[in-house]
Amino acid sequence: MTEETPGFEPEPDVPSEAAESSQNDAAQGAGSADQAGPAAPAGDANAITALQAQLDQVRSALNERTADLQRLQAEYQNYRRRVERDRIAVREIAIANLLTELLPVLDDIGRARDHNELVGGFKSVGESLENSVAKLGLQQFGKEGEPFDPLVHEALMHSYSPDVTQTTCVQILQPGYRIGERTIRPARVAVAEPQPGATGKDGSDEENGGPAEQG
Numbered sequence: 001m002t003e004e005t006p007g008f009e010p011e012p013d014v015p016s017e018a019a020e021s022s023q024n025d026a027a028q029g030a031g032s033a034d035q036a037g038p039a040a041p042a043g044d045a046n047a048i049t050a051l052q053a054q055l056d057q058v059r060s061a062l063n064e065r066t067a068d069l070q071r072l073q074a075e076y077q078n079y080r081r082r083v084e085r086d087r088i089a090v091r092e093i094a095i096a097n098l099l100t101e102l103l104p105v106l107d108d109i110g111r112a113r114d115h116n117e118l119v120g121g122f123k124s125v126g127e128s129l130e131n132s133v134a135k136l137g138l139q140q141f142g143k144e145g146e147p148f149d150p151l152v153h154e155a156l157m158h159s160y161s162p163d164v165t166q167t168t169c170v171q172i173l174q175p176g177y178r179i180g181e182r183t184i185r186p187a188r189v190a191v192a193e194p195q196p197g198a199t200g201k202d203g204s205d206e207e208n209g210g211p212a213e214q215g
Contacts, residue, residue, distance in 0.1 A: 144169060152186055155190070159191070
C-alpha cells in the first residue's frame with residue numbers, strides 16, 4: 001500500500017481549455033505585431049514624396065529668382081550703354097557749340113596767314129589756337145579744284161569755264177569745318193560750270209551731245 005504524506009494535497013491538473021486560450025492570445029499578439037510592422041515603410045514613402053514636392057517648389061522658386069536677376073542685369077547693362085551714349089552726345093554737342101563760336105576767329109587767322117600778316121606773337125597765339133581746336137576733333141575741309149558737293153559746299157558765286165567738265169569749286173571763300181562725320185559749317189565756295197556749247201576733248205559738242213560743227 002502506498003502511504004500518503006499527511007498535510008499535502010495533490011496539485012490539480014491545468015485545464016486544457018485555459019492552455020489553448022493562452023496559446024490563442026499569444027498568436028493574436030504575434031499577428032498584431034506582424035500587421036504593425038509593414039506600416040512603417042508606407043509612412044516613409046509619404047514623407048519622401050512630401051520632401052520631393054518641397055524640393056521641386058524650392059527649385060522652381062530658385063529658377064524664377066535667377067531669371068529675375070538675369071533680367072535685372074540685362075536692364076542695367078542697357079541703362080549703362082544709354083547713359084554712355086547720352087554722355088558722348090552731350091559732350092559732342094557742347095564741343096560743337098564752342099567751336100562754332102570760334103570759327104570767326106579761325107577765319108581771321110586764316111586771312112592773316114593768306115596776307116602774310118600772321119607774324120610775331122599773333123602767329124604764336126593763332127597756331128596755338130589751331131592746335132587746340134584740332135585736338136578737340138575740329139577738321140578743316142574745302143580745296144580748290146574738287147567737285148562741288150551740295151552736302152558739304154555752299155556756293156556763293158557761280159560762273160562758267162571751258163576748263164572744267166563738271167561743276168567744280170574754283171575758289172574757297174571760307175573753309176568748311178567738321179567734327180568726325182558731323183559738319184558744323186559747310187565750305188563756302190565759288191563754283192564754275194562747263195561753258196555752254198563747249199567742245200570736249202574728243203571733239204564732241206557737250207551741250208548737243210554730237211560732233212562739233214566745222215566752219
